Amino acid sequence: MADATAEEAEEAPKKGKAGLLIGLVLAVVAGGGGFAFTSGMLGGSAPEAPKPKMLSDGLAFVSVEPMTVAVGGPAARRYLRFRAELEVGEDYTADVEAMMPRVVDVLNTYLQSLEMEDIENPSSLLTLRSQMRRRVDLVVGGDRVHDLLIMEFVVN
Incomplete structure (x- = not known):
């Protein structure tokens, strides 16, 4: 067994x-x-x-005129050097370029209104970028600008 x-x-x-x-x-x-x-x-x-669509298909970049803006009060006057590119649809490149004086004006006005506390925080750049993008959308139209790319943001 x-x-x-x-x-x-x-x-x-x-x-x-x-x-x-x-x-x-x-x-x-x-x-x-x-x-x-x-x-x-x-x-x-x-x-x-299917042929994959390239991310850059149908896009163009429009340069925003570089600007230097005084930031902070008279006692703590510092200067912000700013340069950006606008990512736009190819069909709207001429429209956005025609509105560039207004874009520069609205960005210049916004940046001059900032205090040093608004700039010094490392995470504030995302907020500033979205605020600038919103203002650009109001000037040129909401469907024309895909993104605002900050190329230079230096405080001296």
Whole structure:
């Protein structure tokens, strides 16, 4: 009796390994067949991949005139050097360039109203950028400018 249970215990792992091996072989065959079918090897045609749209397709950059602005009160007068680019749709480049005097005016006015506390915090640049972008959108129209890119922001 003890010999019978020992033989059964030895046979059980062998059956498990054989089932695992058969399952693995079937999975590889099914995967290869699926690949062959979808790639066109078995008479089907491979689907045409759409041409990816480039991120720069249809975009242009319009330079904002560099400016130097006095920041802070008379006692702590410092100067901010600022330069930016506007990311616009190619169709609106001429429109945005025509509105550039107003864009420079609104940015200059906004930057002059800042205090040093508004600029010194490292995370404030994100807020300043969004505020400037909002003002530019109001001047040129909301759908023309995709982004405002700050190229230079230096306080002396």
